[in-house]
Amino acid sequence: MQFNWLFYSDTNAQADLLEEALQKRDQALKRVVYLERLFDYLKTESNAAVIIRAHTVYNAYQLCSELSVKYPQLYIVLIIPDNMENARKAMQAGASNTLRFSHDKDEVRDIIIHAEKYMNHRKQLEEITEMDPSLLDQKVISICSTKGGAGRTSFTVNLALALSGEGQRVAVLDGDVQFGDAAMYLDLRPRKTIYEWIKEGENRTELDIDSFMTKHDSGVSVMPAPSRPEFFEMVTADDIQLVIQEMKKIYQIILIDNSAAISEVQLQCLNESDEILLLTDGTLPCVRNTKLYADTLDSMELKEKVRLIHNRSRKKDGMDPKKIEELTGLNIYVSLPDQQQLVERSIEEGRPYVMDNPKKPLSKQVQGMARKLLTGSDEVHKKNSKKLFSKAK
Ligand SMILES: Nc1ncnc2c1ncn2[C@@H]1O[C@H](COP(=O)(O)OP(=O)(O)OP(=O)(O)O)[C@@H](O)[C@H]1O
Ligand SMILES: [Mg+2]
Structure with missing residues (x-):
């Protein structure tokens, strides 16, 4: 199943490993630099996962909180500095998963698999509950x-x-x-x-x-x-x-x-x-x-x-x-x-x-x-x- 993978960063951060791993699974990563564009995408695209690495304009945790409230179905991955304190903050902000700044290929692959499972499951649930018996x-x-x-x-x-x-x-x-x-x-x-x-x-x-x-x-x-x-x-x-x-x-x-x-x-x-x-x-x-x-x-x-x-x-x-x-x-x-x-x-x-x-x-x-x-x-x-x-x- 095809999902919408969005990568939001307000800096010039690269996402090579993510792009590579998604390509291997026939999925594409859409890079978004402007926050307005990110919200535009989310308005129209269901079944999306967004990966956030924000620094300057917007605090990543704050953005995550806002998104998780506005789009409760969204799968959100926060890229965060490598310590537990940040992981805890990410979870409190409603992140679905986190990726360390120093992530490697295996971590990226695990994140993608987890997100796919979640989105597949959600899609199935939607199909069941949306089924109008009439x-x-x-x-x-x-x-x-x-x-x-x-x-x-x-x-x-x-x-x-x-x-x-x-x-x-x-x-x-x-x-x-x-x-x-x-x-x-x-x-x-x-x-x-x-x-x-x-x-x-x-x-x-x-x-x-x-x-x-x-x-x-x-x-x-x-x-x-x-x-x-x-x-x-x-x-x-x-x-x-x-x-x-x-x-x-x-x-x-x-x-x-x-x-x-x-x-x-x-x-x-x-x-x-x-x-x-x-x-x-x-x-x-x-x-x-x-x-x-x-x-x-x-x-x-x-x-x-x-x-x-x-x-x-x-x-x-x-x-x-x-x-x-x-x-x-x-x-x-x-x-x-x-x-x-x-x-x-x-x-x-x-x-x-x-x-x-x-x-x-x-x-x-x-x-x-x-x-x-x-x-x-x-x-x-x-x-x-x-x-x-x-x-x-
Ligand atoms: N395929 C079958 N082979 C053998 N016996 C059967 C079979 N189907 C039903 N019976 C017999 O018929 C009896 C009555 O079955 P059942 O209670 O399902 O019938 P019913 O039409 O609902 O009866 P009632 O009019 O009391 O509501 C069973 O106890 C069983 O002995
Ligand atoms: Mg009977």
Whole structure:
């Protein structure tokens, strides 16, 4: 990365060693003699390091103090006489580093490396904090099924971790507002829930929604369901719309663990979603209901968003995937193998299987599915590489 290296000296001081060392690293040193010019440069150039050796017009420490206050991001190196007293003064003046008058090549090289590391790091931080989630291709994804116990919650939390492992900022919204237990599946004990956020009333959008969510070690955040089932009546479709809107300000992906029962809240979740992952377990009643559900979504013009997930698929005695596709009228997007022991242990311990058992076939499928959702293809991509969503559906 190219940085702006400025050398300020109000005397005729040379900077040969610095110039030489920077040249070796394909960087150039800009010499500045007039203070006004230095300030002009700093006004326009970000990512700059300034090396100061001032004598006459301006006291170096005073200049350093002024610059460090005015440009807190600036990397400042003071060239000072060789004694500790001056080093201390330099630090007090806000210098990032010092170079002795009698510096040699090695010292110069070390200073440059240190400055580059600092500037690189700062640039990365800037990129992260400047990233406006609304400018990114975000996704709200609902996970649903027509019957309880189809595997929605365990799948949701594992998919959340897999997506987070791909470098995405992920949140889980527990859409099962009466009996939701997504937080429990991650062994989290929430202090606040969607209920506390709703209770804030009119002012809630001015509050930091993140402070109502609970964070898992993986980085995944959860907006938990109310702590008591009877509080569910407090949660309206409008609240759901608003909570999703607020979460979108922070997160790239919002996974909604829906309830099996169709309600206004659930319909709102589906309406707000870009994709609907519909789980079926391959038993005849469930497959039949899935068909009915798909038809209902069709009548609501939501069918385009639906992707069928065949959970608990079994090679030997399960329903033939082709039959499932035929009966539901949907193509299977991903099949998740039946691994009961693994899933049950993971739920019991509150430790997602993709985290503790990443090599198991089920974990691999969920990880592959995360990549597929991000890229639109089955290709395996390098971990933590920056990904943008494919628009292709
Ligand atoms: N891939 C799988 N392989 C084997 N068993 C599974 C799988 N997925 C889910 N299960 C079983 O289904 C049970 C229910 O899973 P989970 O709680 O995730 O479902 P749910 O749809 O969220 O249920 P609820 O309707 O109670 O919210 C698990 O305890 C596990 O026994
Ligand atoms: Mg559940």
